[in-house]
Amino acid sequence: MAKMISTVMSNLTHCPKTRLYPLEERQLPPGTRGQIEFDMTKCIFCSLCAKRCPADAITVDRKGKTLVFNPFRCIICESCLEGCPKDAISLFSHWRAPVTALYEQKYQPEPGQAGD
Amino acid sequence: MKVDTIKTSPEAIVASAQKYFDDGCRLVAATCVEEGEELRVIYSFDRELSLENLEISTPREKAIPSLTGVYACAFLIENEMKELFGLEIDGLSLDLGGRMYLVDGAEPAPMADHNKPKAKEDEKIG
Amino acid sequence: MGRITAPFGPQHPVLPEPLHLNITYEDEKVVGLSPAIGYVHRGLEKTAEKKEYPENVFLVERVCGICSFMHAMTYCMGIEELMGIEIPPRAQYLRVFYSEISRLHSHLLWLGLFADAFGFENLFMQYWAAREKILDLMELTGGQRVILSSCAIGGIRRDLNAEQIDTAQGVLMQTEEELKRINPVMLNAYTVKQRTVGKGMLSREDALLYGAVGPMLRASGVAQDLRQTGYAAYRELGFAPVVETDGDSYARALVRVRETCQSIELARKALERLPEGEAAVKVKGNPDGETMQRVEQPRGELLYYIKGNGSKNLERLRIRTPTFANIPSLLKMLPGCEMADVPVIVLSIDPCISCTER
Amino acid sequence: MVKALMVVLLVVIMAPLLGGLLTGIDRVLTARMQGRVGPPVLQPFYDVLKLLGKEALAANRRQVAWALGYLVLIIASLALFCLGGDLLIIVFTMAFAAGSFVLGGFSVRSPYSHIGSQRELLQMLAYEPVLILLALGVYLQTGSFMVKDLFHQSQPLLASMPLVFIALLIVLTIKIRKSPFDLATSHHGHQELVKGITTEYSGPYLALIEVTHWYELVLLLGLAAMFWTHPLGAGILLALAAFFIEMVIDNICARLTWNWMIKFTWTGGIILCLINLGVIWVLRAGGV
Numbered sequence: 001m002a003k004m005i006s007t008v009m010s011n012l013t014h015c016p017k018t019r020l021y022p023l024e025e026r027q028l029p030p031g032t033r034g035q036i037e038f039d040m041t042k043c044i045f046c047s048l049c050a051k052r053c054p055a056d057a058i059t060v061d062r063k064g065k066t067l068v069f070n071p072f073r074c075i076i077c078e079s080c081l082e083g084c085p086k087d088a089i090s091l092f093s094h095w096r097a098p099v100t101a102l103y104e105q106k107y108q109p110e111p112g113q114a115g116d
Numbered sequence: 117m118k119v120d121t122i123k124t125s126p127e128a129i130v131a132s133a134q135k136y137f138d139d140g141c142r143l144v145a146a147t148c149v150e151e152g153e154e155l156r157v158i159y160s161f162d163r164e165l166s167l168e169n170l171e172i173s174t175p176r177e178k179a180i181p182s183l184t185g186v187y188a189c190a191f192l193i194e195n196e197m198k199e200l201f202g203l204e205i206d207g208l209s210l211d212l213g214g215r216m217y218l219v220d221g222a223e224p225a226p227m228a229d230h231n232k233p234k235a236k237e238d239e240k241i242g
Numbered sequence: 243m244g245r246i247t248a249p250f251g252p253q254h255p256v257l258p259e260p261l262h263l264n265i266t267y268e269d270e271k272v273v274g275l276s277p278a279i280g281y282v283h284r285g286l287e288k289t290a291e292k293k294e295y296p297e298n299v300f301l302v303e304r305v306c307g308i309c310s311f312m313h314a315m316t317y318c319m320g321i322e323e324l325m326g327i328e329i330p331p332r333a334q335y336l337r338v339f340y341s342e343i344s345r346l347h348s349h350l351l352w353l354g355l356f357a358d359a360f361g362f363e364n365l366f367m368q369y370w371a372a373r374e375k376i377l378d379l380m381e382l383t384g385g386q387r388v389i390l391s392s393c394a395i396g397g398i399r400r401d402l403n404a405e406q407i408d409t410a411q412g413v414l415m416q417t418e419e420e421l422k423r424i425n426p427v428m429l430n431a432y433t434v435k436q437r438t439v440g441k442g443m444l445s446r447e448d449a450l451l452y453g454a455v456g457p458m459l460r461a462s463g464v465a466q467d468l469r470q471t472g473y474a475a476y477r478e479l480g481f482a483p484v485v486e487t488d489g490d491s492y493a494r495a496l497v498r499v500r501e502t503c504q505s506i507e508l509a510r511k512a513l514e515r516l517p518e519g520e521a522a523v524k525v526k527g528n529p530d531g532e533t534m535q536r537v538e539q540p541r542g543e544l545l546y547y548i549k550g551n552g553s554k555n556l557e558r559l560r561i562r563t564p565t566f567a568n569i570p571s572l573l574k575m576l577p578g579c580e581m582a583d584v585p586v587i588v589l590s591i592d593p594c595i596s597c598t599e600r
Numbered sequence: 601m602v603k604a605l606m607v608v609l610l611v612v613i614m615a616p617l618l619g620g621l622l623t624g625i626d627r628v629l630t631a632r633m634q635g636r637v638g639p640p641v642l643q644p645f646y647d648v649l650k651l652l653g654k655e656a657l658a659a660n661r662r663q664v665a666w667a668l669g670y671l672v673l674i675i676a677s678l679a680l681f682c683l684g685g686d687l688l689i690i691v692f693t694m695a696f697a698a699g700s701f702v703l704g705g706f707s708v709r710s711p712y713s714h715i716g717s718q719r720e721l722l723q724m725l726a727y728e729p730v731l732i733l734l735a736l737g738v739y740l741q742t743g744s745f746m747v748k749d750l751f752h753q754s755q756p757l758l759a760s761m762p763l764v765f766i767a768l769l770i771v772l773t774i775k776i777r778k779s780p781f782d783l784a785t786s787h788h789g790h791q792e793l794v795k796g797i798t799t800e801y802s803g804p805y806l807a808l809i810e811v812t813h814w815y816e817l818v819l820l821l822g823l824a825a826m827f828w829t830h831p832l833g834a835g836i837l838l839a840l841a842a843f844f845i846e847m848v849i850d851n852i853c854a855r856l857t858w859n860w861m862i863k864f865t866w867t868g869g870i871i872l873c874l875i876n877l878g879v880i881w882v883l884r885a886g887g888v
Contacts, residue, residue: 004427004852007368008633017371017635029378031400033385054297077300077391078399119532119547142466143453144536145562147547160534160545165471167534189453189570193562217283217599227288248711255794270715270858361779361855367634433780433854581715582857 022095033076034093038067038107042088049080049089067107121158121171126180129159129172133186136161141168143187148197150228155203159183176228179204192216200227245273252281256359256585259595263576263588270581277573283599290559295321295529296395298556305561306597307388308351309539311344313561314393316537319473320548321395324529331517333397334475339410339516340384340392341474342509346417347376348540349502352592353428356495359589360437365427372420379413382406397522407513418506425499438492442575442587445489452571455564456542457501458591461486461493468538479511491590498592528552539564541592563597608679615678619814620644622821626847633851648810654803659708666704667805671812673697678819684748687735694731694819698724701809705797716796719783722858726865727771733873734823737764740880747826756828758838763876765827767869769842774861775820778850781861 019026028034045067047060057073058080060066081089124132133143144160144167151173157180159170174180182205183190191210197203199216202225218226246267252260260281266274286305290298302317303310315337322329354369377387383406384390392400402410428434444454449462459466460483467483469476484500486493529550537544542564549558568591575587624641631638640646658664677693680686698720705717735745741760742749750757758765774781783796793799798809824842825835856864 001431001852003423004364004431005848007423007427008364008848008851011635012629012632014635016632016637017374018637020637029382031385032381033391052297054293054300075300075304075389076386078385079297079300082399119534140450142450142455142459144543144567145545145547145560147560147562149547149549149558149560158547162466162543165466165468167536169534187453188451188574189567192566192570212278215278215280217280219280226285246711246714248715267711267715270718357854361782362853363779364634364851365854367636371635431852431854433856436856436860437854580857582855 025095028093031091032093033078033091035071035076035091035096036069036074036080037090037092038069039088039090040067040107040109042086043067043107043109044086044088046085048083048085052079052083054079065109069105069107070102071105072102119158119169121169123171123173126172126174126178129170130181130183130186132170133159133161133183136163136168136170137186139163143183143189143193146183146190146193146197148201148203148227150201155201157197157203174203176202177204179206181205182207182209184209199225201225202228244268250584250588252278256355257588257593259593261588261593261595265576265584267581272576272579272581272584275573275576277569279569279595279599281599282596286600287559287561291556294554295550295556296525298559299394300391302559302561303389303391305600306563306594308348308594309344309541309544309597310388311340311384311390311393312537312539312544314391315341315474316535316544316546317548317559318393318395319537320533320535320546321529321550323533323535324531324548324550325395325525325527327396327523327525329397329523330520331475332401332519332521335512335516336398336402336521337393337474338476338479338512339402339509340390340398342505342512343376343380343414344390345540346502346505346509347373347380348592349498349505350376352498352540352589353495353502356586356589357428357434359585360434362434365424365434368424368427372417372424375413375417375420379410382409394522396525397520399522401521402513402516407516411510411513414506414510418503421502421506428495428499435492437583437586438495439490441491441579441583442494442590443490444571444575446487448574449489449571452574453567454542454571455567456539456592457494457497458542458568458571460484461497462489463487468536468543471536473537475512476508478515479508481508491586494590528554529556532558541565541594541597542567561600563594563600565591565594565598568593569598604683607682611679611682612675615675615818616811616814619811619817620648622817622843623814626843629844629847630851633847644810644814648807651807651810652804656804657802658805659710659800662707663704663800664805666700666707667801667808667812669700670697670704671808671815673700674812674815674819678815678822681747681819681822684746684751687738687745687747688732690747691728691731691735695724695728697812697816701797701812704801708800710800712794712799713797716793716799719793719858720797722862723774723781723783726862727774727869730767730771730865730869730873733870733877734764734768737761737873737877737880738826740877740884750826750829753829756830756834758827760880761827761876763872765824767872767876768824768827769845770865770869772820772824772842772846773849774865776817776846778846780849780853780856782850782855783858783861 045060045062045065047062050058050060054077055073055075057070059068141161141163144162147158149156153175154173155176156173161168182194191208194205194208195212195216198205199218248265250263250265251257252262262278264276265272286301290301293301299314299317302313305313350369350373354366357365380390381387383402384392384400392398444462446463449459449464463485465483465485469481470483484497484504486497530552532549535546544564545562547560548556551557572591579587623644627643628638628641673693674697677690680690702717702720705713739745742753801809821839821843825839828835828838
């Protein structure tokens with residue numbers, strides 16, 4: 001009981017341990033698996049990422065040279081990163097605002113690069 | 117590689133389990149595996165941290181006796197096998213009536229259609 | 243007072259998991275109950291047969307959010323045995339490290355929830371504040387707070403560098419200090435003892451009869467902890483299980499409190515003795531044959547049965563989670579107890595219904 | 601007469617504002633004691649405003665009637681208190697108010713509500729004797745049950761009735777629903793009873809109950825302030841100190857069971873009161 005009173009008092013006189021989410025941003029450690037991003041200048045549409053994705057979040061159209069990524073299926077396991085032969089996929093970890101509708105991200109080769 | 121098991125018959129399983137119980141062993145799990153037309157049930161017992169397995173094979177239609185008389189905890193495991201594989205079990209102490217995982221109108225024995233041709237399965241999903 | 247039937251769950255404030263108990267009370271005493279689960283059955287065992295075996299690592303991680311690393315590890319151990327892969331010693335030690343911080347975070351989570359179950363909100367907050375540090379450590383080392391995804395077939399995907407090891411040692415030491423401040427409240431406070439001592443008795447015989455596992459079994463006086471079998475690097479690190487003999491809710495809390503201290507010690511030892519070298523080996527081929535793997539999870543013994551057929555897909559994957567084994571003992575303990583003790587007793591088995599239903 | 605009406609009007613308007621503010625402060629301080637940031641101080645008002653904006657759905661009409669009865673009776677006892685009325689009548693009006701609340705809980709069919717109501721009854725059983733002994737003590741000390749006569753005292757009541765004050769702290773813990781006695785509604789915890797006696801109230805009716813709790817809080821703190829009437833500022837400080845002690849107790853205790861509560865209040869609370877009253881009686885007999 002006495003231990004608890006001292007805990008209560010020290011909490012009362014110190015800063016709270018929680019923070020006001022999402023008003024205060026948290027510093028994420030390097031290497032946090034946040035979300036993935038495709039670099040279309042490097043992508044060769046080999047579809048290895050789609051093959052390795054356990055959640056089937058990536059679909060690659062090899063002929064049409066398009067890549068569709070569904071961020072809501074993605075489980076951020078890094079499998080695609082490891083599978084990519086051209087290092088075209090990278091991680092980033094910004095805070096993503098909540099959304100009210102699902103969407104897919106379409107990637108197409110940058111103009112003039114046409115997936116060399 | 118195979119799991120070490122002692123093969124026995126469905127008729128003798130209760131007596132063998134009783135022996136394990138008398139030795140102070142714990143019932144860890146029962147695993148149902150479908151092999152062709154037969155269902156294989158592996159009962160795992162823990163004896164001082166080593167695993168000992170009893171194995172029985174039974175045609176799907178034939179009921180096997182329940183272990184609930186020996187190990188009270190077996191009812192949950194047996195209900196699960198019954199529901200997911202359609203294995204008939206005699207003498208369950210608490211029968212959840214196929215409503216442990218499944219809901220009304222669900223396809224019976226969802227785990228059991230394992231050996232059906234792949235194409236048919238894809239059709240069902242689509 | 244007459245008989246009253248009140249549901250406990252499937253949505254109940256004390257247990258945000260879909261366990262449904264229909265409890266009949268007479269003068270606030272439990273006289274009858276009927277259980278129902280199955281609200282979140284996801285058919286993961288079946289899904290695993292359709293995915294390729296390396297993808298299943300991420301699938302089994304999602305059997306349970308709290309002990310996700312250990313699910314992945316058990317699965318990987320099974321596949322490695324089937325394919326005859328010898329993983330490097332560094333990976334063995336890292337697996338111990340990740341297992342122990344997972345256990346630590348799971349136990350701290352439980353201790354908090356347990357405090358909440360008997361209405362001690364402040365203690366709940368203190369434990370969760372301590373747990374937050376461990377989650378940050380997991381994010382630093384594995385990349386995410388809960389689902390680590392750091393285990394892979396053949397070893398560990400993310401090796402630790404010297405700086406991370408230093409930080410981890412520091413965090414673990416801090417947590418140890420923090421727990422020295424909080425634990426005595428859980429163990430000695432008068433009001434807490436009033437609510438836990440003698441509640442939910444499970445004798446040694448009943449524990450075996452009802453197939454209890456993990457801290458439940460150890461609180462009833464059975465010295466059984468699968469880490470004694472020495473998987474991963476536990477053999478080299480030395481290990482003795484924590485045992486209590488009273489078999490009540492207090493004994494279970496005590497077992498878990500002592501295990502948190504033990505986990506900190508083991509995790510630190512694993513980091514200290516971390517061998518140099520690679521953390522993973524390349525994997526080729528497909529698993530064939532069948533195997534059974536058992537691992538000690540925070541909640542108790544976990545069993546994986548894996549059967550492969552030489553192709554990329556498995557033929558059968560069976561997961562027996564610890565809560566599944568502890569539910570029969572829960573049904574044994576509840577009748578005859580007071581209404582106020584129901585949440586305490588339900589919590590004392592550390593229920594994880596989502597694991598149970600896979 | 602006009603002056604009395606003015607006082608009543610003031611009480612009806614000011615008490616909930618004060619009560620809500622105190623509740624807000626309670627929530628912030630409790631959060632800080634737990635190491636959290638906590639809600640804004642005005643959060644209780646936001647909550648009630650939001651509840652008022654919801655659809656008015658009641659399980660049945662009796663339930664609403666009992667909730668209104670609870671509110672009216674609490675306001676009546678508070679008004680009586682502020683007018684310096686008879687302490688015994690105040691205590692009994694409070695008991696009636698609580699009775700109305702209990703009947704509201706019984707008027708619906710939810711098992712949680714029923715169990716909560718039963719527990720509320722047990723709580724009344726536990727604290728009513730202490731309140732009556734408190735009134736008796738005031739009579740022994742001042743020769744009158746009237747609250748206004750306390751203001752003629754030269755010496756604060758706390759000096760002669762310290763043990764009764766401690767017993768009042770126990771009553772406060774029960775009445776403002778703090779651990780270890782938060783049994784009937786599970787105000788913070790919700791663990792066993794979901795929301796106990798108030799489970800079946802929603803929207804504006806729940807807001808009504810909330811506001812009634814604010815009135816009740818002011819009344820209870822008024823009872824604590826009564827122990828130091830001269831100057832009144834000291835009494836208010838005393839009441840606030842009592843409120844702070846309640847918060848600390850809430851944060852260092854687990855919730856206990858109803859059997860423990862009865863045992864504790866009947867042995868601890870009542871014995872404290874009786875000893876104190878005995879001492880007063882002996883002193884007065886010796887003095888006379």
